[in-house]
Amino acid sequence: MSQSIYIIAGEVSGDTHGACLMESLQELVPEVNFLGVGGPDMRRIGGENMTDWVEDAAVMGFVEVIKHYKWFKARFTEMLKDAVAADPDVLVLIDYPGFNLRFADAMRQRLPAIKIVYYISPQVWAWNKGRITKMAKTLDLMLCIFPFEKEIFESAGLRTVFTGHPLVDELERKKENVVRSENLIGLFAGSREREVARLFPMMVETARRIHSHHPHVRFEAAAVSEKLELVMREIIQAAKLPDSSIIALKIGNSHSLMQRATCGAVASGTATLEAAAFGMPYCLVYKVAWPTYILGKMLVKVKFIGLVNILAGEKVVDELIQADADSGHLEMCLTQLLTEAVDREKLSKKLLATAAMLGELGAHRRAASEIATLL
Numbered sequence: 621m622s623q624s625i626y627i628i629a630g631e632v633s634g635d636t637h638g639a640c641l642m643e644s645l646q647e648l649v650p651e652v653n654f655l656g657v658g659g660p661d662m663r664r665i666g667g668e669n670m671t672d673w674v675e676d677a678a679v680m681g682f683v684e685v686i687k688h689y690k691w692f693k694a695r696f697t698e699m700l701k702d703a704v705a706a707d708p709d710v711l712v713l714i715d716y717p718g719f720n721l722r723f724a725d726a727m728r729q730r731l732p733a734i735k736i737v738y739y740i741s742p743q744v745w746a747w748n749k750g751r752i753t754k755m756a757k758t759l760d761l762m763l764c765i766f767p768f769e770k771e772i773f774e775s776a777g778l779r780t781v782f783t784g785h786p787l788v789d790e791l792e793r794k795k796e797n798v799v800r801s802e803n804l805i806g807l808f809a810g811s812r813e814r815e816v817a818r819l820f821p822m823m824v825e826t827a828r829r830i831h832s833h834h835p836h837v838r839f840e841a842a843a844v845s846e847k848l849e850l851v852m853r854e855i856i857q858a859a860k861l862p863d864s865s866i867i868a869l870k871i872g873n874s875h876s877l878m879q880r881a882t883c884g885a886v887a888s889g890t891a892t893l894e895a896a897a898f899g900m901p902y903c904l905v906y907k908v909a910w911p912t913y914i915l916g917k918m919l920v921k922v923k924f925i926g927l928v929n930i931l932a933g934e935k936v937v938d939e940l941i942q943a944d945a946d947s948g949h950l951e952m953c954l955t956q957l958l959t960e961a962v963d964r965e966k967l968s969k970k971l972l973a974t975a976a977m978l979g980e981l982g983a984h985r986r987a988a989s990e991i992a993t994l995l
Contacts, residue, residue, distance in 0.1 A: 623649065623995050626708040627656040627666075628699070628723060630716035632811045632844055633890045635659025635674050637740055637786050637984070638714050642666060644988035649995055655706050657699060658714075675847065692719065700726050710735045710994055717742030721755065728758050735994045739763045739987055740786075741773065752776045761994065763987045766931060767977060783986040784979025787890070791897050792981060794875040805830070805954055806877045806884030806900065807841040807867070808891050813851060818907045819887055820852055824859045824867065825947040826885070830955060831866050837958065839867040840881065842874035883957035883964060885950055888925055892937070893978070896928045896971040901964045903938045903953040904928075907945040932974045937967070 625645070629638040639661035645652055646665070654666035659674035673695070700723065703711070711727055711734055713720035724736050741764040744751045749772075755762075756778035764770055765785040773780040807827070809820040820841070827839045843849035849871050856867055870877075874891065878884070878898040886892050888906040895902050904926045924930050926939050940949050957964050 622651045622653055623710075624653040624655060624706060624708040625710045625712055625991070625995075626703045626706060627654055627658065627662070627670075627712040627714065628716065628720055629658040629662060629714040630674060630719055632659060632674055634714040634716055634740065635661050636790060638662045639665055640786060640790065640984040641712070641714075641739065641988055641991075644984045645991060648988055648992040652995070655702070655708060656712075675845070696723065696726075699723070700730070703727060704730050707731065708734065710737060710991060712991065713738045715740035715742065717744065721751070721758075724755075724758050735760045737761045737763060737991055737994065739783075740765055741769050741780075752778070761990060763990060765978070765983065767979070768931075781986070781990055782979070783990070784981075784983035785893070786983040786987075787893055787897060788978050789981055789983055791875065791894060796876060796879050798876075798879050800882055801838075801880050802882060803834070803837045803958070804881045805837060805839050805958065806881035806886075806902075807839060808874060808877075808884060808886040808895070808902075809841065809852065810887035810889065810891070811844045811848070813848060815887055816848055816851055817855075819905055819945070820855050821859070822905070822907075822945060822947050822950065823885055824856055824861070826950040826954065827867055828859065828861055829947055829951045830958075831861075831863075834955075834958070840873070840877055841867055841869045842877050843869060843871045844874070846871060883954060885954060888927075888939075890927075893927050893931075893975065896936075897975040897978070899968040899972045899975075901937075901957045901967040901971070903940055903950060903957070905945045905950065906939065906941045908942075910942075928971065928974050931977055932970075936970050936974055 629635050635658045638658045642654055642665045655669040657671045657673050660672050663670040663672045713724060736759050738759050741762055753776050756776040762773045762778050762780040763783050764780055767782055770780050770782045807823045809816045809823055830837055843852050852869055878895050878900045881900055883901040885905055886895050886902045888904055892904055906925050926937055928936050938953050
């Protein structure tokens with residue numbers, strides 16, 4: 621008998637995780653049908669019943685979300701109507717907590733018998749621990765990707781399984797037999813347009829400053845899409861660098877670049893874990909609208925922003941946050957990584973050791989197996 625899963629992902633990384641999860645589910649439950657929203661990878665697997673919305677939905681920050689409130693409210697209403705009409709067997713929510721936790725509550729009210737699974741657990745342990753008790757009443761299963769999360773959610777009575785981090789699987793397929801290029805610095809400005817607009821000009825200015833002192837140093841920037849590649853190219857042109865070849869800009873090269881670069885600057889987020897898994901020494905950069913940052917300071921209750929530092933429970937990489945995320949601080953950080961080979965090698969080993977805490981291969985398969993059991 622055919623069974624259906626309504627699935628929601630709202631960011632590029634969520635689309636990647638969602639697509640791999642869907643492939644694993646198809647192997648375990650061949651007759652499964654998918655509905656919902658995600659990105660191009662999920663649509664490729666789910667077909668016309670999956671809507672690609674990630675380029676518009678991937679908005680980060682309190683202020684930014686408020687600006688797009690009417691758009692999100694309209695999408696929420698449409699999706700809730702579609703999901704209730706479809707009456708799926710399971711609702712799978714992938715990360716994207718601001719939207720997905722509200723959607724879970726709404727679906728529980730309208731379809732009390734539905735099974736609700738959260739994959740890529742929201743980091744409420746960092747910003748709203750009080751929400752965990754409510755989540756335990758709404759969700760049937762939490763599939764977490766960090767080992768320390770299992771105890772946090774289970775203590776509230778929510779059935780939780782540590783599946784391991786899906787990045788372990790995804791990056792295994794991306795490994796290349798390459799050696800690091802001497803004096804190559806990677807620039808990773810993020811996957812959201814506003815994130816790139818805030819961070820990439822600072823990265824370009826840093827490249828200008830480093831190049832003026834070290835003309836032999838080369839830079840390569842990673843763009844996640846053609847749209848962002850155009851935005852980044854305009855930023856480079858506006859900077860009027862003395863030599864246009866200082867920064868090479870390529871689409872979809874982030875994983876390759878992380879394995880080839882001597883060191884890099886990485887926007888806070890999933891890319892910091894990817895860089896760690898490849899052992900690339902880096903500086904973390906983070907900058908949002910000031911109201912968002914001030915609100916975050918009041919709400920967030922963790923010592924670090926970087927996922928690698930949180931996972932390790934100590935400072936592994938430097939975090940350049942908000943006012944410190946400028947070309948002067950980044951130049952100092954990258955120059956030290958570039959010139960101090962012993963420190964760089966030590967950091968690379970520490971990053972690899974921390975990334976090893978993410979678990980073994982097979983995260984998507986384990987997650988799919990738990991969902992198949994519910995079906």
